Amino acid sequence: xxxxxxxxxxxxxxxxxxxxxxxxxxxxxxxxxxxxxxxxxxxxxxxxxxxxxxxxxxxxxxxxxxxxxxxxxxxxxxxxxxxxxxxxxxxxxxxxxxxxxxxxxxxxxxxx
Amino acid sequence: xxxxxxxxxxxxxxxxxxxxxxxxxxxxxxxxxxxxxxxxxxxxxxxxxxxxxxxxxxxxxxxxxxxxxxxxxxxxxxxxxxxxxxxxxxxxxxxxxxxxxxxxxxxxxxxxxx
Numbered sequence: 001x002x003x004x005x006x007x008x009x010x011x012x013x014x015x016x017x018x019x020x021x022x023x024x025x026x027x028x029x030x031x032x033x034x035x036x037x038x039x040x041x042x043x044x045x046x047x048x049x050x051x052x053x054x055x056x057x058x059x060x061x062x063x064x065x066x067x068x069x070x071x072x073x074x075x076x077x078x079x080x081x082x083x084x085x086x087x088x089x090x091x092x093x094x095x096x097x098x099x100x101x102x103x104x105x106x107x108x109x110x111x112x
Numbered sequence: 113x114x115x116x117x118x119x120x121x122x123x124x125x126x127x128x129x130x131x132x133x134x135x136x137x138x139x140x141x142x143x144x145x146x147x148x149x150x151x152x153x154x155x156x157x158x159x160x161x162x163x164x165x166x167x168x169x170x171x172x173x174x175x176x177x178x179x180x181x182x183x184x185x186x187x188x189x190x191x192x193x194x195x196x197x198x199x200x201x202x203x204x205x206x207x208x209x210x211x212x213x214x215x216x217x218x219x220x221x222x223x224x225x226x
Contacts, residue, residue, distance in 0.1 A: 004155075041197070043156065043216035056213055090155050100146065100158025101214065 003027075006091050006104040013081055014112055020077045021107045023091030031055075032074040033101070034066060035090040043090070049074050081111045116200045121221040124194075130187040132220050134200030137181040145176060146203055146214065147185045149196040156199065156216075159185065190224045197221050 004025045013019050025032065033056075034046040048056035049068040063079045078085060091104040117135040124130040136145065147159040160167055160174045162183075167174045173186040187194055199219040 042218070043150075043199075043214075045213055045215070048213065092155070100148070100161065101156070102158070103155030105155050106153075 004091055004093050004102050004104040006089075006107050008107060009105065010108050010110075012110045012112065015081055015083060017081050018077070018079045019081060019109070020075055021089055021091075021109070023074045023076070023104060025072055025091075025093040025102070027093055027095070027102060029093035029102070030071060030096045031094045032068065032071075033092040033094070034074065034076050035092060035103075037088045037090060037106075039087070047074075047076075078109075081109075083111050085109060086111045115215075116202060116217055118198075118200050118217065118220045120218065121223070124187075124190045124222060124224050126192060126224055126226050127189055130185075130190040130194065130222060130224070132185040132187075132198050132200075132222065133182065134184070135182045136200070136202050139180050139202050143202045143204055145174065145180075145183050146201045147172070147174065148199045148201065148214075148216075149194075150199070150219075151193075151196040159198075190222075192224050192226065195222060195224045 007022045031050045033048045035043050036046055037043045045058055046060050047066040051071050052068045065077045068074045086109055088106045088108050090106045092101040094101045144161050144163050146161040148156040149159055150156045160169055160172050162174045162176050176183045197219040199216050201214050203214055
């Protein structure tokens with residue numbers, strides 16, 4: 001199926017751990033994004049990569065580091081996890097010329 | 113990006129048209145109006161977008177006022193599966209300096225009831 005796929009879907013981990021979330025899109029899109037949805041349901045952009053180049057980096061702690069090995073993948077690594085990092089993280093992609101985003105189904109991260 | 117204002121919640125009877133309003137009085141000339149929705153626990157889903165003209169696709173219609181300061185998303189025959197949070201967003205299209213960054217507000221919770 002053509003889609004934006006994220007793994008894992010659920011992630012429960014202890015404070016202080018380091019974890020990664022992976023995202024892959026097979027839509028041939030040039031631009032990929034990470035969004036965070038907190039407990040109040042606000043969706044906020046974190047990062048955007050265009051063809052492996054970082055183009056948007058919002059005010060995000062440097063414990064969060066995105067990595068794009070190729071334009072079909074955008075992974076998110078988080079160091080020293082904190083309770084406040086608990087949220088749903090969505091990956092998305094968008095084609096050149098800008099129609100709508102395609103979002104993944106989300107990764108629910110719970111830090112205990 | 114220009115800000116948008118939407119009612120926090122709306123109800124609609126199944127089978128009737130759902131008309132969701134959005135105000136974007138500070139929209140600039142090169143900003144598009146996008147609509148997305150988020151069904152519980154899923155990723156947001158693109159619905160439709162437009163610049164000046166009214167648009168229609170298989171999901172919905174978008175009516176943009178002539179001065180572009182407001183718009184209405186119309187779901188012509190709402191079903192129970194249309195119950196979701198609907199977001200109205202204004203954004204530069206890809207190629208703009210923001211690379212299509214979407215700034216989500218609180219949206220409108222649409223509840224379709226039998």
